Structure formats: structure tokens, C-alpha cells
Amino acid sequence: MKEEEEEGLKFDLLIDNSNNKNKVGTESTGTSYDKNLSEKNRKMMKSSPKQGLPEVKRHKFAFQTRSQVDVLDDGYRWRKYGQKTVKNGRFPRSYYKCTYQGCNVKKQIQRLCKDEGVVVTTYEGMHNHSSDDHKYNENFDHILRRMQTSYANAL
DNA sequence: CGTATTTGACCAGCGC
DNA sequence: GCGCTGGTCAAATACG
Numbered sequence: 400m401k402e403e404e405e406e407g408l409k410f411d412l413l414i415d416n417s418n419n420k421n422k423v424g425t426e427s428t429g430t431s432y433d434k435n436l437s438e439k440n441r442k443m444m445k446s447s448p449k450q451g452l453p454e455v456k457r458h459k460f461a462f463q464t465r466s467q468v469d470v471l472d473d474g475y476r477w478r479k480y481g482q483k484t485v486k487n488g489r490f491p492r493s494y495y496k497c498t499y500q501g502c503n504v505k506k507q508i509q510r511l512c513k514d515e516g517v518v519v520t521t522y523e524g525m526h527n528h529s530s531d532d533h534k535y536n537e538n539f540d541h542i543l544r545r546m547q548t549s550y551a552n553a554l
Numbered sequence: 555c556g557t558a559t560t561t562g563a564c565c566a567g568c569g570c
Numbered sequence: 571g572c573g574c575t576g577g578t579c580a581a582a583t584a585c586g
Contacts, residue, residue: 479559481578494577498558507577 462520463511471520475499477506485509502526 464471477495484491490510497504505523 476558478557480580482560483576483578486575492576496578 460522462522463517464520465517471518475504475526490515497526499526499528502528 476498478498479493480496481494482491483494488509488511492507492509495506495508497506503524504526507521507523509519509521511517511519
């Protein structure tokens, strides 16, 4: 199967976050709930099959982060909306979405079957808002900023 | 009580 | 044309 094939931008950065202490728990910050989900239709993403956007359809950034935690806290809140087990991998893939109305940024986390300590974080889309929390590390901020810069530059 | 998280089912695209 | 994989949503549950 194909493991790496991104039509748009592809970034493979190795970040050593072993020292990073991320918490998997939940934090009581922000009270925005995406109620737009109720208006979602069963057929929402099948309007355009695969035409019109031959090259760039959805920017996807793949990050290979060396961390023991699945979810990297980049300053935004992510709500897990699904988990699927891929046949190519022994570990299930987790799907996250940014919990912010208007900011439907998707994040996909997958563990490497080869290295359990390496997680592939794939960001899809760009944030519509700024992170109101400074808890994220400069290290990650730098990466995020870099990828957003390249993203804006590509436009 | 509010929200995130969990799990199952459903759907669409692609392969054969 | 059918089957499989991958992806998303939706309802129920858990937790703060």
C-alpha cells in the first residue's frame, strides 16, 4: 500500500519531544461547543468527487513526532471523533478535530508499526483563531508556525 | 450539568 | 458489480 503520498504539501519533521510532558487528561478551558454538527448531512463531502482541485485540495501536514503520548498539546483543543484500525498498522489510528466553531481543522494521529515511540501527526487545514493558551512549548509553536507560514506561502 | 470520549454503523472511493 | 479499506457521524457513556 501507499504510506506516503500527499498531493499538497508534505512535511516530515522529526521532533524529539521525549522530554515534553503532555497530559492526556482534559482541561477546563474554553466553553465553545461545535453545534454545527447537528446540521451536518449524511452526504457532505461527496459533492465534488475529484475534479476542480487537481493539485491542492486539502493541505495535509505529516509530522513524525517522537513522543510517548498520542495527543500532542499544541495549544488547541482537539475532540476525538473516531478511531479506526488500519490494516497496515498494528495500532489504531485516531481522528481529532479542533473544537472551535468555524475552525474545522482536522488532526490525525497514527502510530508507526515499526516504532511505537514514533507517532505520525497529520494536520489538515488551518486554524481560524489564535491559541489563547500559552501552555504549549516554544518548540512546538515553532513547528506549528513554520508549517503555517509555508502553508500561507503556498497560497 | 456540560463536554469530551467511546464505540458501532454507515458511506464513499478504489481495487479486483 | 462486489468487496475492502478508510473516514466520518451519531448516540451513549464517562468524567470534571
